[in-house]
Amino acid sequence: MTPGRTIPFLAGVAVALGAGWLAFPRVIYRSRPEPVNFSHKIHADKAGAKCEDCHAFRDDGTFAGLPTLDKCAGCHAAPMGTTAAEKSFIDNYVTPNREPQWAAYARQPENVSFSHAAHVKRAKMACQTCHGNTGASDTLRPYQIDRISGYSRDIWKTPGTPHGMKMADCVACHRGQGLEHSCLDCHK
Amino acid sequence: MNTTRRQVLMFAGGSAVGVLFTPAPWRLITDTALWSENWPGIPAPARGEIRTRFTNCPLCTAGCAVRARCVGDQPVELAGVGGHPFSRGALCPFGIVGHHLPYLPGRVKEGPVKEAAAAAADGIAKCRSSEFVATLDLRPGRTASWTYRRAMKAIKNGRYVAPSVDTQVAVDLSKARTVLSFGVPVLDGWGTPGNVNSARAGFRLIQIDPVESRTASMADRWLRVRPGSEDALAEALAGQIPHAAAADASGLTVSEIAALSKELEQNGPVLVLGSSQLESTAGTVVARRETPVPDEWKKAAPATALASLPDRSVRVLLIDESMPGGYLPWNAIARKLVADNPVVVTFACSREGYARHANYALPVGVYPEVAGDIPASIDSVAAAFRIAAPLVSPPHGTVNPEAFIAAAAGLSIGDTLRERADAIHKSGRGTLFTYADRKSQAVKIVTADDFWKALNAGGCWIDEPAAKASAARLTFAAPAQQQVEESELPLAIVVTRELAPGLPLLSKVYQESNLRLAPGRVALNPACGLEDGSPAVFETLLGKCSVGVTLDSGIPPGVVQVSGTPALLDLCGDGARAKVVRA
Numbered sequence: 001m002t003p004g005r006t007i008p009f010l011a012g013v014a015v016a017l018g019a020g021w022l023a024f025p026r027v028i029y030r031s032r033p034e035p036v037n038f039s040h041k042i043h044a045d046k047a048g049a050k051c052e053d054c055h056a057f058r059d060d061g062t063f064a065g066l067p068t069l070d071k072c073a074g075c076h077a078a079p080m081g082t083t084a085a086e087k088s089f090i091d092n093y094v095t096p097n098r099e100p101q102w103a104a105y106a107r108q109p110e111n112v113s114f115s116h117a118a119h120v121k122r123a124k125m126a127c128q129t130c131h132g133n134t135g136a137s138d139t140l141r142p143y144q145i146d147r148i149s150g151y152s153r154d155i156w157k158t159p160g161t162p163h164g165m166k167m168a169d170c171v172a173c174h175r176g177q178g179l180e181h182s183c184l185d186c187h188k
Numbered sequence: 189m190n191t192t193r194r195q196v197l198m199f200a201g202g203s204a205v206g207v208l209f210t211p212a213p214w215r216l217i218t219d220t221a222l223w224s225e226n227w228p229g230i231p232a233p234a235r236g237e238i239r240t241r242f243t244n245c246p247l248c249t250a251g252c253a254v255r256a257r258c259v260g261d262q263p264v265e266l267a268g269v270g271g272h273p274f275s276r277g278a279l280c281p282f283g284i285v286g287h288h289l290p291y292l293p294g295r296v297k298e299g300p301v302k303e304a305a306a307a308a309a310d311g312i313a314k315c316r317s318s319e320f321v322a323t324l325d326l327r328p329g330r331t332a333s334w335t336y337r338r339a340m341k342a343i344k345n346g347r348y349v350a351p352s353v354d355t356q357v358a359v360d361l362s363k364a365r366t367v368l369s370f371g372v373p374v375l376d377g378w379g380t381p382g383n384v385n386s387a388r389a390g391f392r393l394i395q396i397d398p399v400e401s402r403t404a405s406m407a408d409r410w411l412r413v414r415p416g417s418e419d420a421l422a423e424a425l426a427g428q429i430p431h432a433a434a435a436d437a438s439g440l441t442v443s444e445i446a447a448l449s450k451e452l453e454q455n456g457p458v459l460v461l462g463s464s465q466l467e468s469t470a471g472t473v474v475a476r477r478e479t480p481v482p483d484e485w486k487k488a489a490p491a492t493a494l495a496s497l498p499d500r501s502v503r504v505l506l507i508d509e510s511m512p513g514g515y516l517p518w519n520a521i522a523r524k525l526v527a528d529n530p531v532v533v534t535f536a537c538s539r540e541g542y543a544r545h546a547n548y549a550l551p552v553g554v555y556p557e558v559a560g561d562i563p564a565s566i567d568s569v570a571a572a573f574r575i576a577a578p579l580v581s582p583p584h585g586t587v588n589p590e591a592f593i594a595a596a597a598g599l600s601i602g603d604t605l606r607e608r609a610d611a612i613h614k615s616g617r618g619t620l621f622t623y624a625d626r627k628s629q630a631v632k633i634v635t636a637d638d639f640w641k642a643l644n645a646g647g648c649w650i651d652e653p654a655a656k657a658s659a660a661r662l663t664f665a666a667p668a669q670q671q672v673e674e675s676e677l678p679l680a681i682v683v684t685r686e687l688a689p690g691l692p693l694l695s696k697v698y699q700e701s702n703l704r705l706a707p708g709r710v711a712l713n714p715a716c717g718l719e720d721g722s723p724a725v726f727e728t729l730l731g732k733c734s735v736g737v738t739l740d741s742g743i744p745p746g747v748v749q750v751s752g753t754p755a756l757l758d759l760c761g762d763g764a765r766a767k768v769v770r771a
Binding site: 024062 | 194195199200201202210218220222226232
C-alpha cells in the first residue's frame with residue numbers, strides 16, 4: 001500500500017478510534033445531578049446506620065428501595081451539621097416537605113424482574129456484592145444515564161471505570177452458585 | 189492539496205475498520221436491544237408498597253365484595269372476599285377485571301359541561317305546563333337515585349323515570365326445590381354468583397329457552413321452545429289453557445308438558461322466574477324491607493315508567509348511565525321527546541350507549557374511581573348497603589351526575605352517602621360485616637363515625653330478617669309483540685341478556701374465544717346460508733345495521749340471537765322479528 005493510500009486509511013482509523021473511545025461516551029450518556037451530595041460514610045460512621053436502616057424491607061417482604069423524605073426528616077427535622085449539603089437538604093426538601101428525586105443507580109429496566117428479598121433474605125447475599133463500596137463512599141458518583149436505553153452507566157460502584165450490570169453478570173453469578181437460570185427467572 | 193475520491197474512500201474504510209475497535213457499535217446494539225424492550229409504549233408495572241384494600245363491585249346489582257391488591261395506589265389484582273356472608277368469596281370474570289375500566293380506549297374523557305348545564309337550565313325554564321323534565325336512571329335504588337327523585341320533586345313537572353325494577357321484592361333460593369326459569373340467565377349474571385352457587389345444590393333448575401344459552405347448557409333440564417311461546421307454556425302449566433294448545437305454540441309434546449307439570453307439582457316449592465303467568469310457591473318470593481333513608485328524602489318523586497309519559501312531552505331528559513344497568517331502546521325514548529329542540533344530556537363513560545343520540549355526553553368517573561352505593565340484589569332476602577369505595581382518582585374533568593342534576597333542579601345536597609349511612613345507623617337494625625377481619629357486629633354497638641369509616645374501608649351493612657316475612661310477587665315485562673309477517677322478517681329475535689349493555693370489559697376475549705357473542709355480532713343456525721364470520725346486514729322494522737355472523741348449532745333455524753349491545757338493542761325495540769342478509 002503506498003503512502004498516498006495508507007495515510008488516509010490510518011487517519012480514518014485514528015479518527016474513528018478517537019471518536020469511539022473519547023467522544024462517544026460523552027455523547028451517549030447524559031448526567032443528572034443528585035438532589036444532595038449524600039455521604040453514606042458519615043451516616044455509617046457518625047450515626048451508626050446500617051444499610052437496612054434506610055433501605056428497608058416492607059412488612060409484606062418487598063424492598064422499599066430508596067428512603068422517602070419521612071425517613072430522612074425523622075433525624076433531619078432540623079440541621080444536624082453546618083455543611084452546605086445539610087443546609088441545602090433542609091432548605092430545599094425538609095422545610096418545604098418536598099420529596100427528593102434521587103436517581104437510582106442500580107434500578108433495573110422494566111423488562112427485568114429483580115427481587116431483593118430473594119437475594120438478601122433467602123440467599124443471604126451482602127449488599128456489597130452488587131452495590132460495591134457504596135456504604136463507605138463519602139460522595140455520590142455522577143449519575144449518568146444512557147440516552148438510548150435509559151440504563152445507569154455505573155451500577156457496581158467499584159473503584160475506577162464505571163461498570164454497568166449486564167445479563168451476563170447475573171448469569172455468571174447464578175452459574176457460579178450452581179443455580180437454575182432460565183429466561184423466565186428474570187424476564188417474567 | 190487536492191483530495192482524490194480514492195483518498196476519501198480510504199479514509200472511510202479506515203474509519204469503518206477503526207470503529208470496530210471502539211465500544212460504540214457494540215454499545216449501540218446493546219442499547220437498542222434494551223430500548224426495544226423498554227420503549228414508552230410498553231406499560232410498566234407500578235412500583236410501591238403492596239397493600240390490600242377492600243371495596244364492592246358495582247358492575248352489576250350483585251355488588252360482590254372485592255379484595256384489591258394494590259401496588260402503591262394502583263390496584264393490580266381484584267378477587268373476592270372469603271367469608272362474606274352473601275357473595276361468599278366469589279367474583280365473576282367481569283369483576284375480576286373491573287380495575288381495567290378506567291383505561292378503556294373509547295372512554296369519554298371530556299365534554300361540554302358548562303354548555304350542557306346552560307342548555308338544561310334553559311330547557312327547564314322553557315318547559316311548558318304540558319311538558320316534562322325527566323331524569324332517566326338506569327340503575328334505580330341507589331342513594332343517587334334518591335337524589336334524582338328529590339331533584340325531580342323540586343322541579344315543576346319533574347319526572348323520575350326508571351326501568352321497572354322492584355327493589356323491595358327478592359327471591360329466596362334456599363327455599364326453592366325447583367327453579368323454573370323462562371329464559372332468565374340464572375347461572376350467568378342474574379343474581380349474586382356466590383349465593384347462587386352455594387344454593388345450586390338445593391334446587392333443580394329447569395330452563396325454558398329457545399336457544400341453548402349458557403344457563404340452558406348448565407341446567408338440570410333444558411326445554412327448547414319456540415320464541416314467544418313462553419307465556420303459552422306458563423298458562424298451560426297454570427291450568428289456564430289446555431296442554432295441547434301450549435304444545436302447538438311451543439313445539440313441545442303434550443306428554444312433555446304433562447311431565448313437567450307433574451314434576452312441578454311433586455317437587456315444590458317452585459320458584460318461577462321470567463313469567464308472570466305462573467305463580468311461585470309461597471315463601472320463595474318475599475318482600476324485602478327498604479334500606480333506611482333520612483325522613484326528609486321520603487317526600488321525593490315516585491318512579492314513573494317511561495311508557496306512562498305522553499309522547500312528545502319531555503323537553504329536558506337527563507340520563508344517568510354512569511353505572512352499568514338496564515337499557516331502554518332509543519326509539520322508545522325518542523318518541524317521548526318534544527319535537528322542537530329537546531335537550532338530552534347523558535352521563536356516560538362510553539359513546540356506545542345513549543351518547544350516540546344525546547345533545548351532550550358528559551364524562552363521568554367509573555369504577556373504581558368514584559364512590560357509590562349498590563342496592564341489594566334480587567336474590568338477597570335482606571336489605572343491604574355497601575359502598576363501592578374508590579381505589580383510584582377519576583381523571584380531571586369528569587362530572588358527578590348526582591351533583592349536576594341536583595344543581596340543575598336547584599336542590600342543595602351534601603354528602604348523601606354519609607346521610608344515608610347515618611339513617612341506617614340511626615335505625616339500629618342489622619349487622620356490619622367488615623372485610624379486613626371478616627367479622628360481623630351489631631350496628632347498635634358501633635358508633636356512627638365508625639360505621640361510616642367501616643363502610644368506606646370495605647364493609648357491608650346487612651339488614652336483620654323481618655319479624656314476619658311477607659309474601660310478594662315478581663313481575664316481568666310482557667314479551668315483545670310480533671308485528672310483521674314471517675315472510676318479511678323470517679327470524680325471531682332472541683336477545684342475549686348482557687351483564688351490562690355497552691360495557692366493553694372482556695370484549696376482546698369474546699372476539700377471540702367466541703364464548704359470548706361479541707359486540708355487533710349475531711348468532712344463526714349453520715343452515716342459514718351465511719358463512720361463519722362473514723359480514724351481514726341485520727334488519728328489523730326499526731332499521732338496519734352491519735353485523736358479524738357467528739354460526740352456532742345451539743340456535744334453531746328461524747331464530748337469530750343478538751348480542752345485547754346498545755346499537756343492536758335499539759334496532760330490536762318492540763319488534764321481535766328480523767332478517768339477516770349477506771352484506
